[in-house]
Amino acid sequence: MKEIFKQKRNFILLCYPLGILILILAKRNRDIAEYVFARGVYRVYGWIFSHINGILPFSVGEILLILFVIGMAAFPIVTGIFIIRSKRKLVTLVSSIRHLLIILGVVFLWFMIGAGTNYYRYEFSEFSGLKIQKSTVDELYQLCMELAEKTNKARADLGIADDEVFVSKLTNRERAEEAKKAMEKLSEKYEILEGYYPYAKSVFFSRTLSEFNITGVYFPWTVEANVNVDTVDYTKGACLCHELSHLRGFMREDEANFIGYLAAVNSDSAELRYSGYMSALVNAGNQLYDADKDKYYEVRSTYCEGIIKDFSANSVYWAQFKDTTLSKAGEKMNDTYLKINNVQDGTKSYGRMVDLLLAEWRAKQ
Structure with missing residues (x-):
């Protein structure tokens, strides 16, 4: 019996070379990443676990x-206790380390199947028909003006006073249901997004996520979209759709932002539409500010009072976590994670959503 367990442990250690082999194949050949893993292995795996x-x-x-x-x-505490009590201390230490390596190997291989290979698949622009190209400041300015107009209208559609901060009338579950419907609706236009969408999960320790500067997490080991529900309400709808887009294998953050935006603004829910436009307005506005501050303030002058109040409420919320040890650690962890997974600009990649927004804007001209 012991020999059988030993063979099983040694077999599980193969998770490392197998995971590395899968990674190499995905990195070297996009067709393998796309058709073997994203649309093959991952699709089956995702369907089962979701x-x-x-x-x-x-x-x-x-x-x-x-x-x-x-x-x-x-682990180190328990291992230390076992070593102290053991007569064969070195054997106990080696055995403990081997058990740890087995667990980490399974976690590694599981991650490669649930997310890792999807970082090397084809971009969403390949499936949407959008052409990514270098844009002028004037094009960015026109996009921002259009987004400001649509966001103003979306704010008015909420039916709340302009001098009030937006407070959602939906429960977390109801909002998750609207996001689910929005993604299903978007999948009717983009076949690549078709599939089963479970409800995104509200994180119980959401405040802790805020401490780490995190608004949502896709957990590939369980194929779950997890959302921070402690944040201000206008951000939650787009965040839900963003995390759900990861379930379809689109792991790059700029693409998830854009897919989330598309789902939200085409939703039947006024709250999700407002959230989607606000997400786009923030990202595009930030880039315009860096490119031309005068044009940015010209766009900002068109914001209704309600939008200003909602942005202010969001700033106040995140100010309490600014420059803390945990928020810096969270930012560093996220940046490192993205860079390891083929996203060379790390957390700055979130802003590349604007390239897709501009491509969509040009396609409609």
Whole structure:
């Protein structure tokens, strides 16, 4: 029996070379990343796990992450106790390390199947027909003016006073349902987005996510979209759609931002439409500010009072976490994670959503 368990442990250690082989294949050949993994292995894997975990109202990923952190923290303590009590101390140490390597190997291979290879698939622009090209400041300015106009209208459609900060009338579950419907509706236009969409999960320790400067997390080991529900309400709809887009294998943040925007602004929910336009307005506005401050303030002067109040409320919310040790750590972890996974500009990639917004804008001219 011991020999059987030993063989199984050695077999599981193959997770490392297998995971590395999968990574090499995906990096060297986009067709393999796209058709073998994104539309093949991952699609089956995602369908199974999203159906299983989608039944549960809570985030399985959040629980697993907490258990993993506790386990990693306890590992050296427990190992130390076993070594002290053991007569064969070196054997006990080696055995403990081997068990840790087995766990990490499974986690690594599981990640490669659930997310890693998808960073090397074809860009969403290949499926949407949008042409990415260098844009002028004037084009960016015109895009921002158009977005400002649409955002003003979306704010008016909410039916709340201009001097009030937007407060959602939806529960977290109702908003998640609207996001689910929005993604399903968008998939009717883009076949590549077709598939089963479970409800995105509200994170119980959302405040902790804010401490780490995180608004949402896709957990590839359980195929769950997890959302921080402690943030200001206008940001939540677009964030939900953003995280759900990862379930279709689009891992790059600029693409997830854009897909989330498309789903939100075409939603039947006025709240999601407003959230989507606000997301686009922020990203495009930030780039215009860097390119031409005068033009940015010209666009900003067209914002209705309600938009200004909502932006201010968001700034006040995040100011309490600014430059803290945890927020810096969260930013560094996210930046490092993205760079490791073929996103060379790290967290700056979120802003590349604007390239897709401009491509969409040009296509409509």
